[in-house]
Amino acid sequence: MSTALQVRVWRGGKDGAFQAFEVPRRESQTVLDVVTHIQRHIDPTLAYRFACRVGMCGSCAMTVNGRPRWTCRTHVDRVAREGVLELAPLANLPVVRDLVADMREFFDKWARAGGRFVPTATRADPVAAVRPDSKPRREADAAIECIGCGVCYAACDVVAWNPAYLGPAALNRAWTLANDTRDGGRDERLLAVAGDAGCHACHTHMSCTEHCPKGLSPTRSIAGLKRATLRAVLRQAPEDYE
Amino acid sequence: MSLRREVRLWLAQRVTAAVLAACVLVHLATIIYAVRGGLSASEILGRTRGDFAWATFYAVFVLAAAVHGAIGLRNILAEWAGWRGGGAEVAMTVFAVFLALLGLRAVAAVFGGGA
Numbered sequence: 565m566s567t568a569l570q571v572r573v574w575r576g577g578k579d580g581a582f583q584a585f586e587v588p589r590r591e592s593q594t595v596l597d598v599v600t601h602i603q604r605h606i607d608p609t610l611a612y613r614f615a616c617r618v619g620m621c622g623s624c625a626m627t628v629n630g631r632p633r634w635t636c637r638t639h640v641d642r643v644a645r646e647g648v649l650e651l652a653p654l655a656n657l658p659v660v661r662d663l664v665a666d667m668r669e670f671f672d673k674w675a676r677a678g679g680r681f682v683p684t685a686t687r688a689d690p691v692a693a694v695r696p697d698s699k700p701r702r703e704a705d706a707a708i709e710c711i712g713c714g715v716c717y718a719a720c721d722v723v724a725w726n727p728a729y730l731g732p733a734a735l736n737r738a739w740t741l742a743n744d745t746r747d748g749g750r751d752e753r754l755l756a757v758a759g760d761a762g763c764h765a766c767h768t769h770m771s772c773t774e775h776c777p778k779g780l781s782p783t784r785s786i787a788g789l790k791r792a793t794l795r796a797v798l799r800q801a802p803e804d805y806e
Numbered sequence: 807m808s809l810r811r812e813v814r815l816w817l818a819q820r821v822t823a824a825v826l827a828a829c830v831l832v833h834l835a836t837i838i839y840a841v842r843g844g845l846s847a848s849e850i851l852g853r854t855r856g857d858f859a860w861a862t863f864y865a866v867f868v869l870a871a872a873v874h875g876a877i878g879l880r881n882i883l884a885e886w887a888g889w890r891g892g893g894a895e896v897a898m899t900v901f902a903v904f905l906a907l908l909g910l911r912a913v914a915a916v917f918g919g920g921a
Contacts, residue, residue: 759813790816794817
């Protein structure tokens, strides 16, 4: 192991530039450790986000040597090329400063995709029984572990081409709710995720699935939404979808 | 652009893709057969002229290609050139009709011998 790591870090906003730092190499060092070292020991003005450090909160995603990754669970050993790391904010989102991307549009799209659970029962009702081996439950299970890190959104070509596109994470969320048998918002949600800005814009490039740190397949969820919306469009009254 | 229409265009592109996959296979097999057998153009035309089965097959092929191509080009223009809305819809409809007419003219030629 060489003793120093050459790190190029994005500084400033959209018109910023990379700044070079030298960071000591350590065993089992993560990319987040590198960023934290720079802020604590070299330049305290460096802006970046993190919270849990253990892959739960989804706040530390950045572009590492050209690929979006969760930095807290990305070991330097795996990604440094000849002792060099290049760190930038997530793509497809506006830059606030340094390594901080503005996540508003990303989460607004969750709301636009009907990402909110619509209850059909009250607290007076008995707890809903959902069989763990039922098909909807298994479909929801396969997609439910999203931590909202934005890696898939930054990796998606369609987001780059079509700014209105809801993106893999929001559509994946919509798919989990479409499979929640307790939810009452299914029809409105399928309306919200159909069409040019929704699931039908997906090209099945599978970048989201390739990059998802949780090993989810938003591509699969989006394919499920395509089938569900198609059935809804063929079944429902024309004015519902005009 | 209504959602219903958007979803129907998506479905039309998938259905025509499936049709095209079959048509292309038959078309390629026919080409290879004709070339290997050493058939001349006039011999080929002798077989296609007046044959309703070939005319129907190639008419379906042409129409599927016109629909599939126009929807695909519409998507490319929207995503890569940012051209969306009424103008693009009209242009792509014209493009689909143009492709269909060109193709059907060729079908008419191999079926009837005119054009």
